[in-house]
Amino acid sequence: MSEQALTVLARVKARAEKLQQVEKTLAGLIGPTRQEPGCITYTLHQSNDDPCVFVFVEVWRSQADLDEHLQKPYLQAFIAEAGELLAEPLDVTLWHEVQP
Template structure:
């Protein structure tokens, strides 16, 4: 069963543009991963330091593989000081 994930990432004040670029850099390699059906980055219109990824994965196991992929781990190490908060929501489509 497919897994939908919404990831909400909030930047530390003053780090919005650097974090935006770092998040954009994740899109191409993630879309090339096995099981990635959709991986779209959005920015909140009213809060420019708030970013959301809307993701659809073939399975939770493949999403978990993504979360331990080298480019994700490198991103987390490089941007830790830029991120104020992360909230992950795992969901199942019902209609």
């Protein structure tokens, strides 16, 4: 039996004065992340109610693939500057698909 895919919901809330910078930085993560071998889906969404709130919806082939993603230099660079860019800490939750 193969390992089940892992879904990640990563919520990001930008400081209002940093909104454009955060949006550009987050959008810049999409291309390289989608090239990672274990990435099945990696999409960025922006709230209709609060433009400062973004959610990444990610699906990874395995926990090991997600762990490898978390070590990528482009992601580490974002995490390192998150404190000055974000109004709240990153909120990352892990999910699995319920099969009938």
